[in-house]
């Protein structure tokens with residue numbers, strides 16, 4: 001499975017982009033940086049966007065992606081997530097106030113976007129992939145995603161504080177190639193991390209102690225807040241025993 005990093009930070013500056021990943025050419029995971037990172041042609045190839053939750057740093061580029069798709073006359077784009085996320089997008093985002101309701105505006109042979117609701121802990125086919133959402137622990141309803149293609153799977157943790165069900169599901173996977181996990185705040189900001197449903201290097205370490213996979217499993221980290229970047233990186237450097245990789249913009253992996 002090919003993975004391309006379009007956005008891997010918990011905030012934005014000219015050097016930082018919010019969460020967004022591309023699996024193969026056709027499946028995007030969160031929309032923090034799709035249109036800022038991809039050409040029109042690359043955007044047009046996307047069949048579906050998995051949306052972990054409704055926070056702006058994970059959905060913002062759905063607006064510009066849908067707008068471009070509509071003008072390109074491209075195929076219908078699937079916007080995929082748990083029912084609570086889809087409801088929030090309908091009510092608060094594509095609501096004909098903040099942005100047009102693109103389910104009512106045609107592109108090529110049908111609407112520009114189409115919502116696809118997934119049931120937690122159930123595997124569903126999504127445009128050639130098998131996707132299982134798993135609820136995690138954030139300030140709004142949020143899911144991680146297990147994404148399988150052929151006999152390989154990767155896990156994207158979404159935004160989460162300490163959690164349990166995800167580890168049960170992850171530990172049961174025998175084809176896991178990589179785990180993408182958030183870490184946002186430095187250890188001194190543990191209270192802020194707790195209140196906002198995020199991890200620090202310390203709580204990340206404690207979460208990873210629940211993982212039964214071998215130490216060689218790549219654990220790819222994203223969502224570091226730009227303001228705290230140096231402190232978080234220093235603290236991560238002292239963690240031992242796991243194959244931690246700090247994701248960088250525009251990196252590509254073959255998993």
Ligand SMILES: [Zn+2]
Nearest residue numbers: 053055138159
């Ligand atoms: Zn969030």
Ligand SMILES: [Zn+2]
Nearest residue numbers: 055057058159
């Ligand atoms: Zn976020």
